[in-house]
Amino acid sequence: MDLTTHLLQKHKKRILEIWMQNQLADAMLRDDLMSNDELRKQSEELLDALARAVASGNFDNIYSSEYEAITEILSDISITRARQGFSPRETSMYVLSLKQAISTVYEEELSSSPADLYREISNINKILDNLSIITFETYIKGREEVILRQTDEINEISTPVIRVWEGILALPIIGTLDSARTQIVMENLLQEIVNTGSSIAILDISGVPAVDSLVAQHLIKTVSATRLMGAECIISGIRAEIAQTIVHLGIDLSNIKTKASLAHALQLAFSMRNVEVRKTNRTPTAGLGR
Amino acid sequence: MERIPILKLGPFLLVTIQIDLYDRLALNLENDLITMVSKTSAKGVLIDISAVNIVDSFMGRILGNIASMSRIMDAETVVVGMQPAVAITLVELGLTLQGVHTALNVEKGMELLQKMIDLQYGSLDEDEEEEPDDRTD
Numbered sequence: 001m002d003l004t005t006h007l008l009q010k011h012k013k014r015i016l017e018i019w020m021q022n023q024l025a026d027a028m029l030r031d032d033l034m035s036n037d038e039l040r041k042q043s044e045e046l047l048d049a050l051a052r053a054v055a056s057g058n059f060d061n062i063y064s065s066e067y068e069a070i071t072e073i074l075s076d077i078s079i080t081r082a083r084q085g086f087s088p089r090e091t092s093m094y095v096l097s098l099k100q101a102i103s104t105v106y107e108e109e110l111s112s113s114p115a116d117l118y119r120e121i122s123n124i125n126k127i128l129d130n131l132s133i134i135t136f137e138t139y140i141k142g143r144e145e146v147i148l149r150q151t152d153e154i155n156e157i158s159t160p161v162i163r164v165w166e167g168i169l170a171l172p173i174i175g176t177l178d179s180a181r182t183q184i185v186m187e188n189l190l191q192e193i194v195n196t197g198s199s200i201a202i203l204d205i206s207g208v209p210a211v212d213s214l215v216a217q218h219l220i221k222t223v224s225a226t227r228l229m230g231a232e233c234i235i236s237g238i239r240a241e242i243a244q245t246i247v248h249l250g251i252d253l254s255n256i257k258t259k260a261s262l263a264h265a266l267q268l269a270f271s272m273r274n275v276e277v278r279k280t281n282r283t284p285t286a287g288l289g290r
Numbered sequence: 291m292e293r294i295p296i297l298k299l300g301p302f303l304l305v306t307i308q309i310d311l312y313d314r315l316a317l318n319l320e321n322d323l324i325t326m327v328s329k330t331s332a333k334g335v336l337i338d339i340s341a342v343n344i345v346d347s348f349m350g351r352i353l354g355n356i357a358s359m360s361r362i363m364d365a366e367t368v369v370v371g372m373q374p375a376v377a378i379t380l381v382e383l384g385l386t387l388q389g390v391h392t393a394l395n396v397e398k399g400m401e402l403l404q405k406m407i408d409l410q411y412g413s414l415d416e417d418e419e420e421e422p423d424d425r426t427d
Contacts, residue, residue, distance in 0.1 A: 183378075190374030197394055221381045228377040230370060230392035230399070 004059075004120055008051045011105045016040075016047055019101035026093060034084070046073050047098070050127075059123045062130035074131055075138040082142030091139045095132040099125065159185045161192040168269045169198045170262070172237075174207030182218035186225055199231050200272060202265045206237030216251040223256050232272065233257070236265035294319045296326050299336075302403055303327065303365075304396075306338040316352045323356055327363050333410075334403035335360050338396050340371025350385035357390040366391060366406050370399035 008015070020040055049070040056066040063071075074095070081091045102124050110117040159181065164170045171189055175181070189201055203222065208215065223233040236259040238246075246253060259265040270277060292315055297304040303326055305319070323335065335356065339345070357367040368391040372380075380387065391406075393399035 186378055186381075187374060190377055193394065194374060199394060199398070224386040225374075225377040225381040228369075228380055228387060228392055229372050229374065230394040 003116065004123055005051065005055045005057075007106060007109060007120065008054055008102075011109065012047060012051060015098075015101050015105050016044055018104055019043055019047070019098050022097040022100050023094070026097070042077060043098075046070065046077070049073055054127070059126050062127065062134070070131070071134055074135055078135045078138040079142035079145075082139045083146060088136070088139060092132055092136055095128060095135050099128040102128075155181055155184050159188055161188050163192075163196055163198070164202070164266065165269070165273075165275070167196075167198045167273055168200045168202065168266070169193065169196065170202045170204060170266075172204045172207060172262075176210070177205075177208055177215045177218050179218065182222060186222050189222065190225060190229055193226065193229055193231050200269045201226055201231055201233050202262065202269060203233060203235045204237040204262050204265070205235060205242070206239070206262070208237075208242075211242045211245055213249050213251060216246060216249070216253070220253075220256065234259060234265045234268060236260070236262045293322065296322055298326075298330055298332070301333040301407065302400070303330065303332045303335045304338070305336065306341070306396075308341045310342060310344050311349055311352075313348055316349055320352050320356055320359075324359050324363070327360055327365050332365050333407050335365055335367045336396065336399045336403060337367065337369050338371050338399075339369060339376070340373070340395070342376065343373065345372075345376045345380060347383050347385060350380055350383065350387065353390060354385075354387055357387070361389070366403060368393055368399040368402055371395055 020043060023039065023043070024036070053066045053070050056064075058064055058066055061067075077094070078091055081094075103121055106117060106120050106124070110120065154175075158174045159171065162170045162172070169189070169192055171185065173181075173185060177185070189203075192198070193201065203219065205211065205219070211219075219235060223235070226233040234257045235253070238258055238260055257268065259268060294305060294307055294311075294315065303323065305323065307319075309315075311319070326332070327335065337353070337356070353367075353369060360367045369387065370393045372392065391402060393402050
């Protein structure tokens with residue numbers, strides 16, 4: 001058994017103690033996000049895995065099979081922390097404070113032979129530096145996953161298909177219409193047309209900040225797909241500046257029904273379906289009149 | 291050889307495609323259908339593709355061809371029951387089936403055809419039949 005392994009195994013308890021102290025001493029410790037017991041358990045598990053990995057005598061290649069267990073534990077911790085909302089600093093300090101703890105113990109143990117001390121510390125440094133890189137990488141990956149999931153959710157939520165009347169659907173689009181959004185909008189709309197047997201769909205773009213030629217192309221695509229399904233599409237909510245951009249860009253919307261406001265589109269839809277909406281003279285006893 | 295059945299329904303022809311078309315079958319259908327139109331002097335053709343999951347550019351062109359040929363023979367073509375995925379694919383392929391009328395299902399397709407025939411023979415104004423928008427349900 002070489003010196004590193006020997007030292008790690010022998011002083012595991014003490015290293016853990018110092019490591020915990022270091023972590024707890026950190027003023028930024030988020031005990032609101034994680035209890036001390038949990039932290040200790042996690043740390044002990046990691047230290048065990050480290051001791052086992054180091055026993056192989058491999059200090060250079062952190063991606064070899066001996067380190068699989070430890071990188072896995074570390075990745076788990078890191079991803080969980082990313083999701084829980086730990087800051088990058090807190091997450092990387094977790095591994096870096098272990099380095100501190102091990103150095104302290106080695107210093108006490110090997111004070112008589114500086115050469116050994118130097119070698120051991122540099123070995124441990126090498127491993128822990130690599131481990132902290134892995135921690136950071138997985139932390140970023142975890143955060144990216146969170147962002148991606150949120151993007152998906154926003155896309156999903158922000159394109160509802162509303163049934164405004166028997167046989168009339170409305171689709172308010174809010175936010176920029178990119179290819180991915182268009183795909184979702186189109187799929188939702190077409191599916192809803194099948195589900196409800198609606199023959200008119202109103203695409204309201206009041207909430208779209210800008211219409212460029214790409215967005216217009218996406219709109220035309222959606223309208224064409226709706227037509228192929230056997231339904232009619234009305235585009236509403238075209239603001240003055242959008243109308244200007246469309247004309248300046250030379251986009252041809254002449255064979256698409258367009259209306260300035262959702263109200264007008266609804267009126268057109270009613271007349272297309274031969275529906276009439278009119279005021280009735282309620283009797284005073286009906287109450288609710290103003 | 292496999293053939294898609296073509297049913298005569300009053301002045302209309304009804305074709306329901308229940309399997310995914312391969313190219314040869316589509317060509318046969320085009321041929322049979324146009325022969326039937328001329329034989330029965332049908333006023334409308336209704337093609338139900340609700341069971342078709344795959345429509346490629348060739349199939350799209352065949353549908354377009356059928357519509358153009360029928361129009362020359364004085365029959366309107368309505369394609370009904372297109373699956374959302376198929377519609378998206380066709381649009382992505384850049385095929386919008388210009389000149390082909392569409393409806394949600396066979397029932398609505400029939401109504402549309404009936405309406406077009408009524409327009410044609412009621413007013414004798416040939417151009418109005420191009421406008422499928424103001425149909426009623």
